[in-house]
Amino acid sequence: xxxxxxxxxxxxxxxxxxxxxxxxxxxxxxxxxxxxxxxxxxxxxxxxxxxxxxxxxxxxxxxxxxxxxxxxxxxxxxxxxxxxxxxxxxxxxxxxxxxxxxxx
Amino acid sequence: xxxxxxxxxxxxxxxxxxxxxxxxxxxxxxxxxxxxxxxxxxxxxxxxxxxxxxxxxxxxxxxxxxxxxxxxxxxxxxxxxxxxxxxxxxxxxxxxxxxxxxxxxxxxxxxxxxxxxxxxxxxxxxxxxxxxxxxxxxxxxxxxxxxxxxxxxxxxxxxxxxxxxxxxxxxxxxxx
Numbered sequence: 001x002x003x004x005x006x007x008x009x010x011x012x013x014x015x016x017x018x019x020x021x022x023x024x025x026x027x028x029x030x031x032x033x034x035x036x037x038x039x040x041x042x043x044x045x046x047x048x049x050x051x052x053x054x055x056x057x058x059x060x061x062x063x064x065x066x067x068x069x070x071x072x073x074x075x076x077x078x079x080x081x082x083x084x085x086x087x088x089x090x091x092x093x094x095x096x097x098x099x100x101x102x103x104x
Numbered sequence: 105x106x107x108x109x110x111x112x113x114x115x116x117x118x119x120x121x122x123x124x125x126x127x128x129x130x131x132x133x134x135x136x137x138x139x140x141x142x143x144x145x146x147x148x149x150x151x152x153x154x155x156x157x158x159x160x161x162x163x164x165x166x167x168x169x170x171x172x173x174x175x176x177x178x179x180x181x182x183x184x185x186x187x188x189x190x191x192x193x194x195x196x197x198x199x200x201x202x203x204x205x206x207x208x209x210x211x212x213x214x215x216x217x218x219x220x221x222x223x224x225x226x227x228x229x230x231x232x233x234x235x236x237x238x239x240x241x242x243x244x245x246x247x248x249x250x251x252x253x254x255x256x257x258x259x260x261x262x263x264x265x266x267x268x269x270x271x272x273x274x275x276x277x278x279x280x
Contacts, residue, residue, distance in 0.1 A: 050151030101253040
């Protein structure tokens with residue numbers, strides 16, 4: 001078994017619903033992702049009266065998600081219309097930060 | 105007529121002439137499939153935060169916000185530069201299908217924004233004297249902001265209005 005295979009088998013543990021992962025609906029697809037709640041935040045957007053910004057950071061297996069999303073791509077996360085603020089790939093896992101402009 | 109009275113006269117005018125004639129999407133930040141149209145609200149100054157909405161107002165946005173950029177009094181006349189900001193929520197296309205509504209995000213919300221702005225400008229041009237006291241001056245300008253907080257869209261209308269000058273001091277009237 002190669003090192004990559006070992007990492008992949010570890011990913012299956014991390015993204016197991018009995019361990020860390022939860023099922024969320026992303027653009028109409030049910031995917032097992034790990035949401036990092038520590039990074040959830042909401043702040044006021046000073047430039048626009050009446051708008052605040054919410055953020056979600058989550059991890060998803062690249063093989064489950066598919067093509068890496070580009071910055072600015074709209075994405076519906078559990079019914080919330082958001083857009084990709086940042087996406088990084090590390091060892092077959094995407095770390096995706098979504099942002100949402102919300103009414104205050 | 106005080107500055108506040110001018111802003112209130114414009115607010116009443118927009119409430120009468122614009123709010124009833126156009127419906128726009130009510131924001132649904134937590135469920136994009138929850139689609140509802142509402143008449144735009146009219147605010148003075150700023151958008152009120154949640155919990156401070158006037159009774160009966162369903163949503164703070166879509167809206168028109170009547171504001172003051174600045175004012176000058178040269179002794180002959182008093183001019184106020186008015187800024188009406190427009191804010192709409194328009195994330196994409198909700199298309200009726202057999203099972204309900206099919207939603208596709210797009211970046212065409214500027215259409216809704218410009219429709220609201222156009223109708224407002226048209227009414228201002230048709231009614232240049234408001235409440236018998238506020239005289240709208242030319243030029244009326246409008247535009248959109250370069251960056252937009254999608255799915256919200258923001259634009260503006262500016263124009264000067266004239267009102268009666270404040271009374272000057274007696275000594276100033278005699279010697280200046």
